[in-house]
Amino acid sequence: MVRRIFSSPLTLIGFILVFILLFLAAFAPLIATYNPLEVNFSNKLQPPSSAHIFGTDEVGRDIFSRIVYGSRISLKVGLLVVVISFPVGTMLGAIAGYFGGLVDQIIMRLTDIFLSFPGIILAMSIAAALGPSIENVLLALAVVWWPWYTRIVRSSVLSIKNAEFIESSRALGAHPFRILFKDILPNSIAPASIQASLDLGFVILAAAGLSFIGLGAQPPSPEWGAMLSSSREILREAWWAATFPGLAILFTVLGFNLLGDGLRDVLDPKQR
């Protein structure tokens, strides 16, 4: 299985990118060369050099160190949003698909309502209402993210619930909930978990976007979106201040996408 995942070079690249991100986040204090919050006006807007490999920003902070610490924030947001919304969405989707009828109607109309708003706008309004902070962004994104899993899981439950082995489980005298958890969910969770691995990248992107427009992480925090935002006005004098956080976002999202695609090729039975 591991062999199959890495038989594609793109998946391998994705894995390496994600691995680098995890490594940076795990060992940030060891890797970062400076304190990410330390202000040093005499050193401001230094271009990349051997002392500051990504240069310094408008108050003289080392951009490399800030990006390294920023990986922790992005990873935290990405993981927590998926960890919160995935089980919620999966459970609701499984219940809707398996029991059908009125329960299905109620759950699916609710997800329709959530899906009828552009996710980022809904998240914006929730984050704005709660007040700008990275925790509220996390909450807002979790609230808008679960309906996707609900849809995916429901449709795969529908396709699996009439399978003969479900019928034989019923003929064996298993209780409906036992069938749902032991037979149906394990067989229908693969597509949703692939989506979740792709979503890690998108959530990080959305969180950076919200921070960029000022609803997420607030200034001294080395959040990538916030870094982009504060350096966009000095783009012409100091290209490095915006470019490197932008590249960090790019490679992170790219890494999760490539990895997710590779996982789909291996896990999704329909593609075999």
Next chain:
Amino acid sequence: MLLNVENLSLSLKKDGSYLKILDDVSFQVEKGETLGIVGESGCGKSMTALSIMRLLPDKAKLEGKVNLEKKEITALSKKQLEKIRGNQISMIFQDPLTSLNPLHSVGKQIGEALYLHTELSKIERKQRVVHLLKEVGLPRADEIVNEYPHQLSGGMRQRVMIAIAMACNPRLLICDEPTTALDVTVQAQILDLMNKLKQMNDMGIIMITHDLGVVAEVCDRVIVMYAGKVVEQGMAEELFANPKHPYTIGLMQSIPKLGERKNQLGSIPGTVPSPKNMPLGCRFADRCNKAMDICRGKQPSTVEVGPNHTAACWLYEEKGVGRYDASRGERSEATFHH
């Protein structure tokens, strides 16, 4: 008597109205007996099996009585049913390729029945599973326990299904076309195995099939169903030697016989009537080459046509009794009402 099905009728809701899928089906199964249910696709044979197990959609309307030994299954609650399913009545499905959960090992799936219905400990369950695998004739039982369905052949998987069904020593085993998906040599092995297990456990078997060869091989008694009704029933040998109902005769003519060359096999013209507009009279009348006027006007009752052999056909109705008589219109009119 092991199983007694009395006047079983089943209606399923479709597009807002109820369609009668089974109409007044009655039969019995004795201990140690194999009963064959034959008929073409859609005649209700599988639905009969699912009705006995009460594995029906929520909106199904079931009338009549099903008794297993002294227990009335049709009166049980959902909880009580779960205790019976897989324990006293087991079922084997048609396609062993899709009847096993691809994500669980064979041992785990057999153990599931034991987990649900017995108090055995984990170790005892494992021992029993290996024992069952040996009993159904699987080689290397100790290894197969830990293997997954995709690692096994079709015949082996059907043996695993049988092991699951036999796990709790059921009183009654319902097999819904158990050999249709298997090739002929494996078919024979599986049927032999079922016969062996039946004798060992003194249980009854209901064998649902459209393969008359299978019926001839394993069944003691046969019921023939057509469009939701039992049209003929009798001992297998008697029924094969002496089919009475025109539908049964048609079925027999449609099987090729060895050593006999025909350009064309017998076939029955027409199609099964849809449950939406069942004819008033005999349901086979439109396809029957012996149909009489009365067949279209009134449903035939079940009459004795031989020792232990009944058929529902006007051809065998006693002369004078219930015979349609055009000059006595009121009689037939009166019976139209039910």
